[in-house]
Amino acid sequence: MHMFGMGHLWDIHFLLLTLLYLLGTVTSQVNPGVCRYPLGMSGGQIQDEDISASSQWSESTAARYGRLDFEEGDGAWCPEITVEPDNLKEFLQIDLRSLHFITLVGTQGRHAGGIGNEFAKMYKIKYSRDGSRWISWRNRQGKQVIEGNRNAYDIVLKDLEPPIIAHFVRFMPVTDQSMNVCMRVELYGCEWLDGxxxxxxxxxxxxxxxxxxxxxxxxxxxxxxxxxxxxxxxxxxxxxxxxxxxxxxxxxxxxxxxxxxxxxxxxxxxxxxxxxxxxxxxxxxxxxxxxxxxxxxxxxxxxxxxxxxxxxxxxxxxxxxxxxxxxxxxxxxxxxxxxxxxxxxxxxxxxxxxxxxxxxxxxxxxxxxxTAMYNTTLAPPSTGPPTEKNPTHKIDDSNTRILIGCLVAIIFILVAIIVIILWRQVWQKMLEKASRRMLDDELTASLSIQSETFIYNHNQSSEQESNSTYERIFPLGPDYQEPSSLISKIVPDFAQSLEETASTSTAASKSTTTTVVQDGVPHYAEADIVSLQGVTGSNTYAIPAVTMDLLSGKDVAVEEFPRKLLTFKEKLGEGQFGEVHLCEAEGMQEFMNNEFLFDISKDQPVLVAVKMLRSDANKNARNDFLKEIKIMSRLKDPNIIRLLAVCIYSDPLCMITEYMENGDLNQFLSRHEPEGQLALLSNAPTISFNNLCYMATQIASGMKYLSSLNFVHRDLATRNCLVGKKYTIKIADFGMSRNLYSGDYYRIQGRAVLPIRWMSWESILLGKFTTASDVWAFAVTLWEILNFCKEQPYSQLTDEQVIENTGEFFRDQKRQIYLPQPVLCPDSIYKIMLSCWRRNTKERPSFQEIYRALLEIQP
Incomplete structure (x- = not known):
């Protein structure tokens, strides 16, 4: 059965159902898990005259433009006036011309190639079977409001639980504030044959x-x-x-x-x-x-x-x-x-x-x-039992001959169509190997910008796209989102952001609203997002502008440090605009306040990391560097690397941060073994399971602090965690700049690099970095810890296969590969990991919840 494409199999399935229906033997029992076909807004089967609305902003935003995934007119249906809270006067109405069983709805905002940015964050649905009595849909818990879109381009699909049986359907945008809304919609289901x-x-x-x-x-x-x-x-x-x-x-x-x-x-x-x-x-x-x-x-x-x-x-x-x-x-x-x-x-x-x-x-x-193919002439009264009436309907012979002839012709036509489809599938199977050779090029094109076009074909060459009207949408989670297939559907700055990523050989780019979207932060394009480009090309923290304003409202709370007191020990890494060095700082204790405690005498130097901006760096890089100093100076958490001092009165500009004497967590764990017989035989240093949990809990605590400020790390991994005395952990951000970890980053045509083995599916496919994507990376980091960093995540997969696997997370057809449960990992911790890798970002736990769960697990 797998030799045929799924889209064409459903073509055949639909043709057979049609034939059975014409023969009058189709079953009328409805299965909501199968009855999930688009009813024709996006495919065009629903005619313009069957789409109406309460009002329209202009002729170019009329109801007929409210079709999912269409960009005609001005890109969507938009009501005439601004939608106010609790105002349900505006609606987009669809006439299905007959009763349908509807199990799923899809919505989208007005994107219009980046020009539009209007969408409905919430909406209600009303439906009618006769066009006069309208019914408000409620879910099984009695809730009417459906969560809608968070941007203007992604498609959000919502299961209707319970499904509805309707002839007419209305989408009614709902807001909690006065705002302009626009909608594109689709209905999914099948015809209600029961009648x-x-x-x-x-x-x-x-x-x-x-x-x-x-x-x-x-x-x-x-x-x-x-x-x-x-x-x-x-x-x-x-x-x-x-x-x-x-x-x-x-x-x-x-x-x-x-x-x-x-x-x-x-x-x-x-x-x-x-x-x-x-x-x-x-x-x-x-x-x-x-x-x-x-x-x-x-x-x-x-x-x-x-x-x-x-x-x-x-x-x-x-x-x-x-x-x-x-x-x-x-x-x-x-x-x-x-x-x-x-x-x-x-x-x-x-x-x-x-x-x-x-x-x-x-x-x-x-x-x-x-269907009523019979006339109403009844035969003489039945001689059967009086409790059962069996009327016989006389069928007109001429009509019968015509009907039989039509059915025979239809059968021949359907058989011919099926033969053609099967023959096409044979040829496609023969060409499949050649098609698969193009996969690497497609993946490269999906992750790098070679021109103004950026395409990610999530169907891949092995899943041929079907033109069938009846392409089924399989059961989905409550918050399914389909990524845009073209960059023209994404805010144009996203392409610029990726181009900058490629040109600076970094995994952190100058973000726009599509790369960092925080809960509780405005989702419109006008809400600027601040992301700092690390001088070494590392993924420095990315935060919303509103948080930046709060953090940078005061003067920098760090002191100038004499350069002559720095002794350079080792170059940790470098980027386009600067370098990171491991240094010893003499007399650092005299420049620090009581918040910093060093377990060494004043005569001994302190081990520090020094980020240095090259003197030939451009103005934008210098501004970013100074902004990073402002932000780092406000980060005060025992599990986050602290900014100790700066050198900004002369070039090169420097920031001096903590560096832990035991180095990064990846190298620290790889030098140790779990407690047990094997460690005794090898005479290797050991770490107990309790201490592993203690270190993981500290990372969760640090990320809890960052997420409380709406910070997005974007490169959380053991290489970016430093180890101090007594298994103290502090989260840093410059592990990527080290050549030691170059294999952890996927290089696009030798330029941009991405830590794909730690990245969530939405970060790889959509460029979305949020606290939820950091939660995903935390689970991978936890997996590293419990494996003592002896193995790279997904070590059995190539980089291209890792990217292919993210496509399986997107499609969510139970074919995605999860990281296996480590030997030392109890079921309770592996359940935490799996919850962090849920497809739906809203179903992943918060760092607060992860922190509490890890505390409970610790003895």
């Missing part, structure tokens, strides 16, 4: 068990609910079947029995529950399937008889259909019971379900019906 528009039933009841109550109400019913449920749909049509044991907690983190609607026979003296089903038109019904619970140990059983009445026009048929499935007292599993409806023609069905025990619980009811 059911509402069911009326008694309200579900509460069952009291010895341990806890079980609520069996229809909590997502979208009609009126008083003593009974009228004119709505809900859990009986959401496509989700209840558990065999209804007393267990549900997967949606809601109460036991959530997926069931249940009734007690004491509330129904007649002995049955009556449910009426209304349909969109007269249909020819073949079967009804009812999913019932059968936990007879709790006096819950399937119905023992059902009696159904049919309404074809305005009157109900007098003779009902009766069906008795039999009661199973051996198997407690929930099951579908299929009721043969014997080809009754009806637009409404009323069924009476008779109790077999104290309780009756249903979770799904679905119908199978054919």
């Amino acid at each position: 059911l528009v509402s069911y009326n039933a008694p309200a579900g009841e509460q069952m009291t068990l010895p341990a806890f109550p079980v609520y069996l109400n229809d909590s997502v019913y979208d009609g009126a609910v008083i003593h009974s449920m009228t004119e709505g749909l809900g859990q009986l049509t959401d496509g989700v079947c209840g558990l065999d044991d209804f007393t267990l907690n549900h997967v949606y983190n809601v109460w036991p029995g959530y997926d069931y609607v249940g009734w007690n026979n004491e509330s129904f003296p007649s002995g049955y529950v009556e449910i009426m089903f209304e349909f969109d038109r007269t249909r020819n019904f073949t079967t009804m399937k009812v999913h019932c619970n059968n936990m007879f140990s709790w006096r819950v059983k399937t119905f023992h008889q059902v009696v159904c009445y049919f309404r074809s026009e305005s009157d109900w048929e007098t003779t009902p259909l009766s069906f008795s499935p039999g009661v199973d007292e051996k198997n407690p599993s929930a099951r579908f019971i299929t009721v043969n409806l014997a080809n009754h023609m009806a637009s409404a069905i009323k069924c009476q379900f008779y109790f077999a025990d104290a309780w009756m619980l249903f979770s799904e009811i679905t119908f199978q019906s054919d």
Whole structure:
């Protein structure tokens, strides 16, 4: 099966479904995990006349331009006025022309090639099945507001839990402040073949068990609910079947029995529950399937008889259909019971379900019906049993011949199409090796700028792009985001930022809003972001401008240090604009305040790291250097390297920082072994597991401090952590400049370098560096620590394969490779690592949570 591309397999799948539907044998039961096809906003199947809006800013931002991933007109639909908080008057409406089962929605802002920057951070959805009664969508916890976009170019997909059945859908932007919003949208789902528009039933009841109550109400019913449920749909049509044991907690983190609607026979003296089903038109019904619970140990059983009445026009048929499935007292599993409806023609069905025990619980009811190809002439009355009416419909012979001829022609056409698709796949398979040879070039192009175009093709050559209208969106997390396929969809400064990265041989670039986005910081392009270019080419901390203003509001709180008291010991590294040296500083204690404690006498020199700016550095580099001094002077945390003094009264400009006597953590751990028999045999120095945890906790504490200031490190690794006495750890930022670690950085065409083995998928593919990406890097750093830095992360993969693996994290089809659990790593710590590597950035823990978790693990 893998020899065919998935897109074309779904083409074939859709063609076969179409054929079966035309033959009248397609099943109507909906699976929300499969029913996830784009309904035509982005593909163009939804016509312009079917898209409307409450208002529009201009003709070029009319409703028809609100199509996902389209840049026509001015790039999106935009309402006429600024959207105010709690103002739900503006909406974008889509007419699907028939009922559809909708499981997923996608939104996007107005980017317009970098000109636009309007998007909806939140929105609500309303829907209607008849165009007159509008229903507000709520999730399973009752929340209406859906989190939307955080920039103008990324696509954000949100699962609708529960799904909706609708003919019309409205997207209604919501804001917490006055702002301009624009939207592009798409709906995902499939056609609602049941045709059911509402069911009326008694309200579900509460069952009291010895341990806890079980609520069996229809909590997502979208009609009126008083003593009974009228004119709505809900859990009986959401496509989700209840558990065999209804007393267990549900997967949606809601109460036991959530997926069931249940009734007690004491509330129904007649002995049955009556449910009426209304349909969109007269249909020819073949079967009804009812999913019932059968936990007879709790006096819950399937119905023992059902009696159904049919309404074809305005009157109900007098003779009902009766069906008795039999009661199973051996198997407690929930099951579908299929009721043969014997080809009754009806637009409404009323069924009476008779109790077999104290309780009756249903979770799904679905119908199978054919389109009305029959006339309404009935045969003479049936001579069958009086409890079952079997009308026979006379079919016009001429129409039958035409129909059969059409179906035969359609079958031949479909078979020909399938043969052509399969033949294409054979040729594509033969060319696949040649296509894969282009992978390295594509990856290089995706990470470097060779012109004004920057393309990352996330489908790769092995996944051919499908032109099918029915390209399925697989189940996603709540915050799925699709990266832009072209740099023209990203703020133009991003390209400039990457060009600067390539030209300076660094992994830190001058950031724009697309490279550093902090929670709680403005997301608009006008919100400047300050990122300092380290003189050595290292990834110095990147912070938002608002934080920069707070930090630099005072004079630099460090003193000038005499250069003559510095003795250079070793060059640690160099970059385009400067160098880093390991030095001894004499008399440093006299220049320091009481915050610094040195465990050496005043006569002994202090080991320091000196960052030095070259005298030929340009003005921008000098300004960045001075800004870095201001920021470093404000960082005061026991686990962050401190700025001790500066030399800025003359060239070359220098900043003097702490340097720990045991060097960096990577080299320190690699010289040690874990406690055990192997260490005794090799006579190597050892480190206990407790001390490893202590060091990791210190790194988490330092990063907690940085993240509290909205700092983004961007190169957290053991090479950037320094070790002092008694396993003291301090986070630094100049490990990258050392030739010793050149193998840890991926070089793009011999120029720019990136620490890809520590980087999150969104940092590699989207250029997004946030606290969440630092959390990802922390987990890799923790993995290094528990492996005693004996192995490089993903050592079994080449750099190109590491980048390919990030694509698997993006696609999230369970093919991504995680770093394996180290031998010394307990399950509790590995769970922390895995949580840090979650695809969705919002699901990753904060450094505060990581710090607390590590404290609890320590003995």
